[in-house]
Amino acid sequence: MLDQEELRRITQKVLSRSAADQTEVVLLSEETGLTRFANSRIHQNVAERNTQIRVRAVSGKKVGVTSTNDLSDSAIDEVTDRALRVALLQPDNPDFVSLPEPKPPPQAGSFAEATAECTPQLRAEAVSTICRLAAEQHLVASGAFTASTLQIAVANSLGVFAHAPTTVGDLTTVVMSEDSSGYASTTALDVTTIDAEKLAIEAINKALSSGHPKPLEAGKYTVILEDYAVATLLTYLSYLGFGALALQEKRSFMAGHLGKKIAGDNISIWDDGLDSSGLPVPFDFEGMPKERVDLIKNGVARSVVYDSYTANRQGKQSTGHALPAPNTYGPLPGNLFMQTGEHTTSEMLAAVERGLWVTRFHYVNPLHPLKTVLTGMTRDGTFLIQNGEITSGVKNLRFTQNVLEALGRVRMISRDSRLGRSFFGGIRVPSLLIDGFAFTGVTEF
Amino acid sequence: MKDIAHRALNAAQLHGASYADIRVVNLKTQSIVVKNGHVEALAEDSSHGLGVRVLLDGAWGFASSSTLSLEEAVAVGEQATQIARASSLVGAKGAQLGPAEVHIARYETPLDIDPFTVPLEEKMSLLLAADAEMHRVSGIAVTESNMEFVREKKVFASTEGSYIEQHLVESGAGIEATAVDEGEVQTRSFPNSFGRQQAKAGYEFIASRELPSNAQRIAEEAVALLRAPQCPPTVATVILDSTQLALQVHESCGHPTELDRVLGDEASFAGTSFLTPDKLGTFRYGSPKVNIYADATIPGALGTFGFDDEGVPAQRSAIVEDGIFVGYLMSRETAASLGQRSNGTMRADGWNRIPLIRMTNINLEPGDWDLDDLIADTDDGIYMAVNKSWSIDDKRLNFQFGTQLAYEIKNGRLGRMLKNASYTGITPQFWQSCDAICNRHHWEIWGLPNCGKGEPIQSAHVAHGAAPARFRNVRIGVA
Numbered sequence: 001m002l003d004q005e006e007l008r009r010i011t012q013k014v015l016s017r018s019a020a021d022q023t024e025v026v027l028l029s030e031e032t033g034l035t036r037f038a039n040s041r042i043h044q045n046v047a048e049r050n051t052q053i054r055v056r057a058v059s060g061k062k063v064g065v066t067s068t069n070d071l072s073d074s075a076i077d078e079v080t081d082r083a084l085r086v087a088l089l090q091p092d093n094p095d096f097v098s099l100p101e102p103k104p105p106p107q108a109g110s111f112a113e114a115t116a117e118c119t120p121q122l123r124a125e126a127v128s129t130i131c132r133l134a135a136e137q138h139l140v141a142s143g144a145f146t147a148s149t150l151q152i153a154v155a156n157s158l159g160v161f162a163h164a165p166t167t168v169g170d171l172t173t174v175v176m177s178e179d180s181s182g183y184a185s186t187t188a189l190d191v192t193t194i195d196a197e198k199l200a201i202e203a204i205n206k207a208l209s210s211g212h213p214k215p216l217e218a219g220k221y222t223v224i225l226e227d228y229a230v231a232t233l234l235t236y237l238s239y240l241g242f243g244a245l246a247l248q249e250k251r252s253f254m255a256g257h258l259g260k261k262i263a264g265d266n267i268s269i270w271d272d273g274l275d276s277s278g279l280p281v282p283f284d285f286e287g288m289p290k291e292r293v294d295l296i297k298n299g300v301a302r303s304v305v306y307d308s309y310t311a312n313r314q315g316k317q318s319t320g321h322a323l324p325a326p327n328t329y330g331p332l333p334g335n336l337f338m339q340t341g342e343h344t345t346s347e348m349l350a351a352v353e354r355g356l357w358v359t360r361f362h363y364v365n366p367l368h369p370l371k372t373v374l375t376g377m378t379r380d381g382t383f384l385i386q387n388g389e390i391t392s393g394v395k396n397l398r399f400t401q402n403v404l405e406a407l408g409r410v411r412m413i414s415r416d417s418r419l420g421r422s423f424f425g426g427i428r429v430p431s432l433l434i435d436g437f438a439f440t441g442v443t444e445f
Numbered sequence: 446m447k448d449i450a451h452r453a454l455n456a457a458q459l460h461g462a463s464y465a466d467i468r469v470v471n472l473k474t475q476s477i478v479v480k481n482g483h484v485e486a487l488a489e490d491s492s493h494g495l496g497v498r499v500l501l502d503g504a505w506g507f508a509s510s511s512t513l514s515l516e517e518a519v520a521v522g523e524q525a526t527q528i529a530r531a532s533s534l535v536g537a538k539g540a541q542l543g544p545a546e547v548h549i550a551r552y553e554t555p556l557d558i559d560p561f562t563v564p565l566e567e568k569m570s571l572l573l574a575a576d577a578e579m580h581r582v583s584g585i586a587v588t589e590s591n592m593e594f595v596r597e598k599k600v601f602a603s604t605e606g607s608y609i610e611q612h613l614v615e616s617g618a619g620i621e622a623t624a625v626d627e628g629e630v631q632t633r634s635f636p637n638s639f640g641r642q643q644a645k646a647g648y649e650f651i652a653s654r655e656l657p658s659n660a661q662r663i664a665e666e667a668v669a670l671l672r673a674p675q676c677p678p679t680v681a682t683v684i685l686d687s688t689q690l691a692l693q694v695h696e697s698c699g700h701p702t703e704l705d706r707v708l709g710d711e712a713s714f715a716g717t718s719f720l721t722p723d724k725l726g727t728f729r730y731g732s733p734k735v736n737i738y739a740d741a742t743i744p745g746a747l748g749t750f751g752f753d754d755e756g757v758p759a760q761r762s763a764i765v766e767d768g769i770f771v772g773y774l775m776s777r778e779t780a781a782s783l784g785q786r787s788n789g790t791m792r793a794d795g796w797n798r799i800p801l802i803r804m805t806n807i808n809l810e811p812g813d814w815d816l817d818d819l820i821a822d823t824d825d826g827i828y829m830a831v832n833k834s835w836s837i838d839d840k841r842l843n844f845q846f847g848t849q850l851a852y853e854i855k856n857g858r859l860g861r862m863l864k865n866a867s868y869t870g871i872t873p874q875f876w877q878s879c880d881a882i883c884n885r886h887h888w889e890i891w892g893l894p895n896c897g898k899g900e901p902i903q904s905a906h907v908a909h910g911a912a913p914a915r916f917r918n919v920r921i922g923v924a
Contacts, residue, residue: 032901033528034900034901035531035532036713036900037535037713038709038710038711038712038713039708039709039710039712040535040536041535041536041538042504042505042531042532042533042534042535042536043505043532043710044505044507044710044799044900045504045505045506045507045528045529045531045532046507046508046509046528046798046799046901047507047508047509047524047525047528048508048509048510048797048901049509049510049511049512050494050509050510050511050797051511052492063487064487064488065486065487065488065489066488066489066490067488067489067490067491067492068490068491068492069491069492069493069494069511070491070493070511071512079491082489086487086488086489086565087487089487089564089565089566089569090484090487090565090569091483091484091569091573092483093483093484093485094483095483119531120506120527120528120531120532121531121534123531124531124532124534124535125534127535128534128535131535131536140709142709142712142713143713144713144714144900146900146901172713173713174712174713176712181712249586249587249623249625250586250625250630251586251587251623251625251630325486325488326476326478326485326486326487326488327486328478328480328485328486328589362716362838362839363836363837363838363839364836365834365835365836366834367833367834367847367865367867368630368865369630370625370628370629370630371628375834375836375845376836377836377837377838377839377843379716379838379839396838396843398836398838398843398845398869400845440869441843441845441869442843443838443840443842443843443871444719444840444842444843444871445838445840445842
């Protein structure tokens with residue numbers, strides 16, 4: 001993996017060679033190890049090293065993008081020249097204004113040495129802990145432990161240079177009996193903060209308590225959605241409508257609703273790439289500093305995130321949410337947060353007369369983007385709550401629910417939150433108690 | 446590439462591997478997106494690297510690198526063995542591959558026109574023409590047209606003595622029109638959804654798709670859908686068009702018959718399968734009219750190749766015969782666990798990923814109905830076309846699909862257009878309700894270029910052939 005000095009050298013080589021009006025170069029240098037286990041044995045164990053160079057060349061209002069992972073001098077020259085050739089072949093894009101001007105990049109602690117040095121042996125030890133604890137309960141464990149290091153460098157011919165090393169570690173497990181399963185997952189910048197034993201116990205307890213699941217009819221239920229399930233809903237909500245291009249194309253649920261109430265008073269959602277309790281990254285893929293953006297505040301739709309292209313269309317400034325070019329879907333949040341509440345999950349449980357506890361959702365997909373209707377299945381720990389107590393596991397159900405509508409019926413919010421992964425970065429959310437959550441089907445297990 | 450391959454394999458063996466294989470891959474991709482009248486994206490990407498997979502004391506290890514040099518090949522071969530030793534710390538022993546597979550071969554995708562020789566201006570011009578046709582229609586908010594071309598040159602070598610070179614080419618294109626009005630958004634795409642129709646073929650495939658001549662029609666349909674009545678919740682007869690049926694096959698047959706999934710290897714991510722080994726040969730998956738097979742040799746289909754990424758030749762094998770579940774998609778290791786031989790379905794998404802069992806071309810055999818006759822034979826039902834949404838549980842039983850377009854069928858005739866149509870069911874009950882399948886005249890293979898599986902995530906290019914078919918007593922719409 002390349003260091004900052006080498007990354008800077010390559011960016012300067014590209015920028016000095018390029019004959020384009022404007023040039024941007026993005027370097028992504030990665031080393032990742034992933035240890036995967038199933039049936040309580042390590043069955044896949046992989047490692048990768050790769051450095052990718054992406055060059056965006058601008059000629060007037062024509063833009064071309066090329067990439068390579070060949071770091072030879074000749075290949076770097078070729079990818080630079082080809083980006084301009086590709087740009088010159090196309091007609092003008094009237095909406096393109098300019099690559100962004102430099103802004104001082106903020107600081108964000110995004111790197112942990114321990115994650116960068118995490119070995120297959122260390123990952124195997126954590127996996128061994130989970131498998132051993134599962135076996136003691138006559139259960140079978142599966143999951144994955146990832147440790148990833150990514151050096152990101154962005155530079156452009158207008159003077160932008162931004163560099164940050166980043167690390168992330170994930171440990172996930174599903175523990176299974178003959179007729180039940182339990183899930184637990186943790187994400188962290190620093191793998192030494194990942195507690196495999198604690199994770200194992202969480203999943204094992206779910207698997208044990210959901211054994212011999214009972215069938216339940218579809219219908220509307222009060223639910224406690226654990227943070228895992230909430231993170232999935234919010235990830236899809238974000239994908240559907242928190243980006244500026246979706247707003248401008250009127251395919252976002254935020255279109256026509258900025259400044260209006262779209263969720264409950266107790267719902268606030270924002271994006272903050274500098275918050276150390278997430279997976280901080282100080283800048284985006286155009287080298288623009290990450291800004292905190294309030295997306296929904298006290299239930300009111302506030303704003304969306306921008307890159308330079310969408311910002312220029314509206315005479316605004318980029319909020320630092322560009323994805324790698326070319327990106328026809330538009331900018332997206334990469335560091336989501338939802339406001340926590342005041343309650344423990346025990347208090348929330350005690351407040352449910354009859355309802356469901358949902359650990360997580362599976363295979364979620366949007367049915368109607370403007371109405372924020374999603375569908376998906378429950379999975380790996382779904383329980384019936386009666387009179388404030390979990391009384392049994394239940395067979396999994398399909399939900400079909402307007403998510404914003406559900407966020408208008410949130411009765412309680414946990415005071416604790418958990419960090420997880422969304423499509424493009426980190427997400428930290430609490431658990432929610434929601435009334436009238438719609439389940440429209442059931443399955444056989 | 447040969448020297449790099451052999452150096453890596455030698456290094457792996459020197460460090461204790463009982464088996465090793467290597468893929469050296471050179472990938473080039475060209476993608477063009479036209480959106481709302483102008484070229485929104487034009488990119489050419491290339492990537493190369495090597496990936497070494499080893500078995501050491503029955504435990505797997507894999508390492509990969511983008512640096513193609515003899516020194517790096519040695520380092521990666523050694524690293525893979527170190528990773529395998531770490532695997533053996535947690536129960537990983539005794540993996541068996543079954544009989545050796547030794548092949549010296551070369552395979553190239555048959556094509557007429559190398560898509561990388563076609564000028565970019567010609568490609569953009571075709572997409573802009575289709576885009577303009579869609580924009581003729583008032584009420585259209587977003588139009589998008591795209592093409593993608595892929596060239597993969599790869600070498601596979603193994604310590605068993607295989608050396609296989611493959612040169613695979615893909616061409617794909619699609620168009621999409623989105624209409625928006627007062628809280629409603631409707632999208633129509635052509636030739637199918639999932640971005641584009643894609644094939645193992647040259648540029649001749651693009652020209653034959655007739656994108657501009659279908660553009661105005663789909664735009665008009667998108668606008669019409671805004672005002673169409675909502676598909677009502679009911680239980681009724683459904684006729685699915687071949688594009689939607691392709692995805693039905695993918696989700697409810699292709700995935701649950703991946704043997705690694707069945708054996709629990711994907712339990713923590715994609716899930717497992719209800720098609721457990723005790724069901725093989727006896728379980729009634731569908732009605733006797735249902736026959737499903739895998740075939741990686743179909744000319745031009747997206748899931749076609751010469752050899753899989755374990756060096757096993759592409760082949761055809763039965764999955765469902767006369768409605769009975771008879772076969773899995775297998776790797777060497779998983780097949781050996783059932784006392785069988787691999788049917789060549791292992792593929793990796795790049796040099797930096799291990800091969801996994803992936804669908805090839807998974808097809809529903811055509812029947813003998815003409816579509817017009819099938820509709821005429823249906824008193825009351827709904828015809829649904831082109832997938833819009835999809836979801837299924839982690840054992841592949843409870844599913845829910847939405848389609849872009851639907852029409853009432855009343856007294857054997859297509860009637861009103863309906864919007865937001867969806868249907869749900871349980872896999873074997875659904876397939877057992879199939880009572881008619883259209884004939885080969887209506888059968889077409891649809892490329893699906895973004896099937897996700899594995900950790901780290903991989904995307905496979907697969908395909909499904911299907912003709913429209915009828916299903917009875919299907920739950921339509923949601924409560």
